Amino acid sequence: MKTFSTDRPAFTLVELLVVISIIAVLAALIMAAVARGREQAHRATCLSNLRQTHTLLMRFAADNDGALPIGYRLGKKQFNTTIYSGSGNKYVLLGRLVTAGLVTDPGVLFCPSEHDTTQAYNTRDNPWQVTLGKNVQGGYASNPLVDWATAAEPPTWPTLTTQGRVPLLADGFGMPARVDSRHRDGVNVIFSDGGAKWVPREKFDADLGTCTSIDAAFNDAQDRIWKIIADQP
Numbered sequence: 001m002k003t004f005s006t007d008r009p010a011f012t013l014v015e016l017l018v019v020i021s022i023i024a025v026l027a028a029l030i031m032a033a034v035a036r037g038r039e040q041a042h043r044a045t046c047l048s049n050l051r052q053t054h055t056l057l058m059r060f061a062a063d064n065d066g067a068l069p070i071g072y073r074l075g076k077k078q079f080n081t082t083i084y085s086g087s088g089n090k091y092v093l094l095g096r097l098v099t100a101g102l103v104t105d106p107g108v109l110f111c112p113s114e115h116d117t118t119q120a121y122n123t124r125d126n127p128w129q130v131t132l133g134k135n136v137q138g139g140y141a142s143n144p145l146v147d148w149a150t151a152a153e154p155p156t157w158p159t160l161t162t163q164g165r166v167p168l169l170a171d172g173f174g175m176p177a178r179v180d181s182r183h184r185d186g187v188n189v190i191f192s193d194g195g196a197k198w199v200p201r202e203k204f205d206a207d208l209g210t211c212t213s214i215d216a217a218f219n220d221a222q223d224r225i226w227k228i229i230a231d232q233p
Contacts, residue, residue, distance in 0.1 A: 042113040043183055043198075050169055050190040052108040053140065056097050057168060058194075067157035068192075069096035070142035070168060077144035077222040078174030078214045081119070083109070084136035090152045094138050094169075110139030111171055111188075116181040119172065140169040141178075143226055144219075165193050167229050173204065174222070175211050189229055197232060204228045 061068055071093060072080040083095035091099045094109060103109070106128050110121035117123040119137050126137050143166060146154040171187035172178035179187065179201060186200040201208070204225045211218040 042111075043188065046111045046113060046171065046183070047188050047196055047198075049108040049111070050140065050188055050196055051194070052105075053094070053097075053169060054190045054194055054196075056102045056108075059102055060097055060100055061160055063100065064157070066159035066161050068159060068163075068168065069093055070158055071146040071148050071154050072142075072144035073148050074150065075147055075216045075219075076214055077216075077219045078211065080141045080144045080174070081138045081172055082135055083138040084130050085150075086132070086134040086136075088150055088152070089132055092148055092152060093142055094140070095136070096153075111182050113182040114139060116177070119178070119181065139172075141172040141174065142169055143167055144222060160192060163192060165191055165195075167226060168192050170199075170229065173208055173225060174214060176208055179208065187229075189232075199229050199232055203232070 057068055057070075070080075072078075073082060073085070073092060080093065082092055083098065084090070085092050085095075097103050097109075098106075107121050110119075114120040117125040119139065120126060121139065122128040127134075128136065130136060143158075145158040145163065145166075146156060148154045167189045168191065170189040171182050173187055184201070186198055188196065189199055190196045207221045207224045207228070210221045
């Protein structure tokens with residue numbers, strides 16, 4: 001009579017470690033692919049948001065003799081994302097689109113890739129609901145063409161007719177951290193003529209790296225970055 005052994009070959013420890021390593025590598029590759037796909041979707045949504053915001057800017061300009069609610073505040077060209085000023089308790093910059101009754105979906109004013117809760121839409125650190133004494137930061141930086149200082153409007157409004165084709169809005173690049181918390185390797189930009197494009201970080205990273213804080217000392221560097229963006233074909 002034949003007998004059958006119940007002994008079965010088992011994996012050695014080395015074999016188990018090899019299998020586990022392969023699974024870990026495959027899982028890492030899958031997660032990286034998922035992350036890339038998510039970022040590509042967010043980048044597309046970001047560009048769509050910029051196009052919708054451009055439409056709102058054109059409607060504002062049509063109602064206000066070509067005026068554009070863009071610029072910067074307090075002499076600092078990196079200070080160009082504020083929607084509501086807590087110190088003055090008033091809407092400024094793109095916030096004027098809100099007071100004009102043009103914004104029905106506030107989410108279009110923010111980048112969906114933003115990880116910084118002080119810059120993202122309707123977070124605990126940046127609630128959309130206005131609170132007296134607290135700033136509301138928008139998602140996009142406006143071309144710092146004119147200093148609004150502490151006022152509710154600039155001394156002279158930038159207009160479509162006086163500016164020609166210029167970048168109006170972009171993902172924030174006031175400091176390296178502003179780029180790191182979004183797309184990391186570049187920014188989306190919308191131009192006055194409605195054209196939109198992706199500008200790789202390598203084009204402006206040398207100037208960006210010098211902007212270590214929000215300070216008027218870096219206004220020249222910000223001017224250079226906006227010029228680089230404006231000159232992109």
